[in-house]
Amino acid sequence: MSSTTRAPQPPLTSRTPRSPMAPPRSFLWSRGIFLTLLTVFVLVPVYVMISSSLKPLADVTGKFRWLPSGLTFRPYIDIWSTVPLARYFVNSLIVAGAATICSVIIAVFSAYAVSRYNFRGKRVFTVTVLSTQMFPGILFLLPLFLLYVNIGNATGIALFGSRGGLILTYLTFSLPFSIWMLIGYFDSVPRDLDEAALVDGCGPLGALFRIVVPAAIPGIVAVAVYAFMTAWGEVLFASVMTNDTTRTLAVGLQGYSTLNDVYWNQIMAASLVVSVPVVAGFLLLQRYLVTGLTAGAVK
């Protein structure tokens, strides 16, 4: 990424340019210091999480120490019985997964419409959808709950207390930002491509799925990751809209601070267990994420 092929550079002396030549020493120094400090800042909580999850309860409720007095894997066994963690985990996976898929599909349709068509109300649509980003969740928590209950009473579709209702809620949380990102990304896919497809006999949807979507995969992945994270961590709505069988992790993890004690080691162990798959997936997809955002957010 740093060196380009644009070859013959006049050999400059002390003030070396940024690229492709080596950066100046002061830059290297400040970079080293800055990145080291930042790494410490980022990693200390992660270290605390890991080390505390391996400590006996007496250790984590006593004075903090950098090194555990003894290692134990008990917290990793106990977490499954203190709280029905496995069920919460499955619930979270279903809710966040379904919300992500639906959100991405809907965002793809909307973004395609906005990116490729001129129609009355286009600005109205984009501005309205985007403006929902600024709604404080607390404003529509109770109304939304009421609405779901009324829809349930009128149609028999159980939205409240069910995973369905939560999926619906979360997917709209990520929708505005997703649409906006994808509009940017689709705009960057050359129109000639889908026009060629149209000429070749594809319908507009054919062009969307055969040309635009494949070309926009990084953007779509980025949007999917964002939608997943939004749904995965939400606390407020989940605490009101779920019951014991549909509770998600974000709320369920609170079960480790019980009437008795705060099981810090179990909290940390459970947090790690539920984070590892997400973080791993996130890191696997991060390549897409950067390229996806490059075109989407930046145009």
Next chain:
Amino acid sequence: MRSIRAAAVGAVTMSLALAASACGGGSSTGGGSNDSPKTLTYWASNQGASIEVDKKVLQPELDKFEKQTGIKVKLEVVPWSDLLNRILTATTSGQGPDVLNIGNTWSASLQATGALLPWDAKNFEKIGGKDRFVDSALGSTGVEGKDPAAVPLYSMAYALYYNKQIFADAGIAKPPVTWDELIADGKKISAKGKSVLGAEGSNLSENIHHVFVFGKQHGADFFTPDGKADFTSDGVVAAVKQYVDLMAKDKVIPTGNAEYAQNQSVSDFAKGKQAMLLWQSAAANLKSQGMSEDKYGIAPVPVQSGTPGTGNQVNSMVAGINLAVFKNSHNLDGATKFVKFMTSDEEQKVLNTAYSSIPPVKAAQEDSAFTSPSNAVLKDTLAKSASALPQVADESQFETAVGTAVKELFADAAAGRPVTTESVKAKLQKAQQQMPTK
């Protein structure tokens, strides 16, 4: 910007139309019925060490109920952090459980919503009559003079738990009876390097429970007889100040406790770091943390002077859990049967033993399971020297406003700022102004 305005206008018109239809269809909250006689939903509060423990305690009993009546009870144990929210949303939407546990201090507030089935004489008759229950427990089931909104299920009272070993080491022969004694004992305990008394400075409910009792001991109430907030009387100010001074002036509560809100003080006590704890029915709690019953003693909460009793000698609130029926239930008969089952002598013994609480049912209380020395103290306190928190509709606002004021005062004390009569009064003044005026 024109388009934004257009967008706003469009959105608002559209949603107004939709909202109008939504409102029209909404709030069709009628009374209850007996449409689904074979099932019940029950929200239990978290009483045991964890939610899973509660399920293990309750499920066998629910199975028993199903065998007796053929009614299947769907159990959900709701964590305390969510319980009130869930009840509120259930109330608002009419979509809730059939039977539910409520903290008994919420009784009057929830009664005001009209969502709970009133326990008039007729309903009480179905579960064996009102006089089966202990009076003090009935005193915390709703506004006086109205039909109770709930039925007592578990009763608890505050007591002073003390670590026998630490007391022996410090040369203290018997637990303190008055606050002055407690402070004097505290000096001996501090000298031995242990902390003296635990508190949950950031837990609003705990704060309320304690300042309420101190208020009683100063002859002061937080509400006037006609239910108006009255937080700034000299008695109340002195009461709150006395409680906070346990940290600020008398140094018996460690400053670190100012940020406690998740029962850390109980585990400090269980670990032997701390000599005393003021807690409600802590036995099961301490046991699960590995502190066996012979390690600690239990005594009544101290008073200003003399011995616990009524009036200024009150030394505990009436703590406990009530069982309520949701008015919208589709199985009112079944719900009543379930309440009868849960408050039967037999079940009362089983459940209160499991949760180390005291049965609010007279006959069950007589059982040998509740005659241990520790239970004797609790029973005695409940019978003689416990007083119910104000049974007013604004109770939950009171807990928030005054509880927060005390929390802030503790934070001041912990930070080393002086806590004076003026600063206490100022905080309480602010709390009072936040109360609803109507």
Next chain:
Amino acid sequence: MSTGTNMTTTTASADTGERTVRKNSPGAARGPRRTGRIRRIGLPYLLLLPALLLELLVHLVPMVIGIVMSFKELTQFYIRDWGTAPWSGFDNYKVSLDFNAPVGDALLHSFLVTVGFTLLSVGLCWLIGTAAAVFMQDTFRGRGLLRALFLVPYALPVYAAVITWVFMFQHDNGLVNHVLHDQLHLTDKPSFWLIGDNSFVALLVVSVWKGWPFAFLIVMAGLQNIPKELYEAAALDGAGMLQQIRRITLPSLRPVNQVLILVLFLWTFNDFNTPYVLFGKAAPEAADLISVHIYQASFVTWNFGTGSAMSVLLLLFLLVVTGVYLLLTSRGRKTADV
């Protein structure tokens, strides 16, 4: 949603090959065909329909209900059947905006705390994120690993991340006091982080820790769009490192920053999860963020009318800020993107 898809597919197969994409395309010159014209006009709307319906259902209608609620006296006496709650006109707004009385005063205080907190948090997130992205623009050993590490805070579930910080901020047993007091001896006595005035610092640290990787990610993406030639040309002109950053990097990031800062601002301002997990239902005065404040006003004290009024005021404020912000930042560049 499924109906929308079906219908559009039919439309598509009905006039294959004749349809073109109109916007700015050379193909548009071929002009509209009479057949399927209505369908063609309808198509974009169909594509938008699912998103529109969902936004209506989850955001807009509830918002309007919320606005209606704000004109009602919705206390515990009426919540069971809030259709019967008396209209209270502007009473809820008057109470919220009377800054001489405690309710309004507390709201104003909370609002100011939130504004201060948001500005600091967004500023720091942006600064750290941009600095990290710029520093990591060139390859060096371990860059990939570092980049992955930096994304971890963003990828952690909010509860897990914040509760870890709670653990570290404890007065008696926390890491922060252990390091600052026991090891570095920076303070005379251990400080309180979760109560009292320091709680603002604690909140800020957690918020920045969780938030900066997002800025980092976006800025990193933005940097990749800057043509290398610009830097090379500048280098040839003899521009140093800092000058390159000032003359090329930052101006090129302008469009990215415009959106990034707005989004960060809105998210931070409305953030509920972080303060709620950090402090519980009653936040310390110094860190009394408005979202938790309103939550307390409505859910803890059961006054949904006043709570809704406060939310509406907050919404109005955010609308104005966003509008003004977009107006100011867009003025410079003509490309009016969404």
